[in-house]
Amino acid sequence: MQGELMNKKAQTVSFEMLMWIPRIVYLILIIIATTGIIYAYIATNVSVGAVESHILLHRLQHSPEGIAEFDAETKRVYPGFVDAAKLSESNLKAALNAENREFAARFVISDLNDENKEVVYFDRQAYGVWAPVAAFVGIQQAQNAETSGSGRKFAHSEARYTYISDSMQLSKLETVVITPDE
Amino acid sequence: MAKRGQYSNTKIWFLVAAVLLAAVAGFDLLSDTQQRLSGTLLEKNFIARDVALTIEALYAAPGDVAYAYDLKKYMNKFFLNIGDGKVFVEAGSDEGDVSYRVVGSDKVILSAFKIYRVIDRDKPVRLIMSKKFNDDGTAIISFEAENARGTNE
Numbered sequence: 001m002q003g004e005l006m007n008k009k010a011q012t013v014s015f016e017m018l019m020w021i022p023r024i025v026y027l028i029l030i031i032i033a034t035t036g037i038i039y040a041y042i043a044t045n046v047s048v049g050a051v052e053s054h055i056l057l058h059r060l061q062h063s064p065e066g067i068a069e070f071d072a073e074t075k076r077v078y079p080g081f082v083d084a085a086k087l088s089e090s091n092l093k094a095a096l097n098a099e100n101r102e103f104a105a106r107f108v109i110s111d112l113n114d115e116n117k118e119v120v121y122f123d124r125q126a127y128g129v130w131a132p133v134a135a136f137v138g139i140q141q142a143q144n145a146e147t148s149g150s151g152r153k154f155a156h157s158e159a160r161y162t163y164i165s166d167s168m169q170l171s172k173l174e175t176v177v178i179t180p181d182e
Numbered sequence: 183m184a185k186r187g188q189y190s191n192t193k194i195w196f197l198v199a200a201v202l203l204a205a206v207a208g209f210d211l212l213s214d215t216q217q218r219l220s221g222t223l224l225e226k227n228f229i230a231r232d233v234a235l236t237i238e239a240l241y242a243a244p245g246d247v248a249y250a251y252d253l254k255k256y257m258n259k260f261f262l263n264i265g266d267g268k269v270f271v272e273a274g275s276d277e278g279d280v281s282y283r284v285v286g287s288d289k290v291i292l293s294a295f296k297i298y299r300v301i302d303r304d305k306p307v308r309l310i311m312s313k314k315f316n317d318d319g320t321a322i323i324s325f326e327a328e329n330a331r332g333t334n335e
């Protein structure tokens with residue numbers, strides 16, 4: 001009788017000791033979860049994706065190494081005039097020394113009836129992947145909803161009338177620049 | 183009586199160990215949180231990104247331009263280093279350094295520059311960014327500092 005009682009007590013003690021292990025693990029998980037929630041509300045970064053897209057778009061459209069007409073003798077850039085020879089993927093890559101999947105852009109030149117379209121990409125593969133994500137971000141921003149997550153893509157688009165310098169033909173230039181949020 | 187006392191002691195010791203473990207883990211994580219709140223990571227990120235975007239905007243200039251960027255008194259606690267296509271903001275403390283890349287161009291050379299000492303700590307530091315075109319159509323972006331010592335590495 002006493003022996004059986006001792007065995008049951010021993011069993012109770014060993015069970016209690018074993019049960020402390022999951023209790024301690026659970027306690028640590030709760031502490032980690034609480035700290036994670038606190039970290040989520042601490043801002044340590046500034047999102048500049050949208051601003052950078054805007055700057056890079058204007059760089060391509062207005063800088064001498066971009067698509068704008070540039071007179072080498074007078075060293076003058078003519079904004080509003082597009083040099084058709086510069087509207088190529090190789091020239092865009094030289095104008096922006098960006099690594100793969102660091103920046104993507106699409107230029108569409110068409111006549112005023114939206115016909116005879118010519119499309120040029122900067123990093124075509126990345127543009128194809130990022131464009132739907134960037135469109136989603138745009139919708140969210142339009143609804144004044146906060147977007148979160150490191151996979152955001154920021155698109156900046158512009159449409160303007162330009163002259164093609166060779167033919168002096170009035171055309172429409174639509175540009176979309178997408179940068180990831182870092 | 184002694185065996186019942188032993189049984190209670192075991193339980194108490196486990197309870198004490200669990201509380202100590204929770205206290206140590208909680209204290210460590212909360213002190214890390216407090217360090218993040220009082221730290222300078224946000225300021226360093228802001229300065230790195232703002233300077234990088236200003237340089238990218240300078241790339242767009244179609245002619246010679248000089249722009250003075252006001253760094254206020256941040257250089258009293260940080261070091262600014264521009265090079266390798268990135269802007270680095272370094273702190274002298276144990277906190278990590280921060281960098282942000284600059285999307286460059288094959289036709290524009292970005293000079294390296296580092297601010298390593300402030301002359302008068304009561305006055306703000308200004309970073310003078312200059313872009314100058316060469317005769318062959320290439321350009322160079324260079325830097326100088328007002329109220330600070332800098333080096334072109």
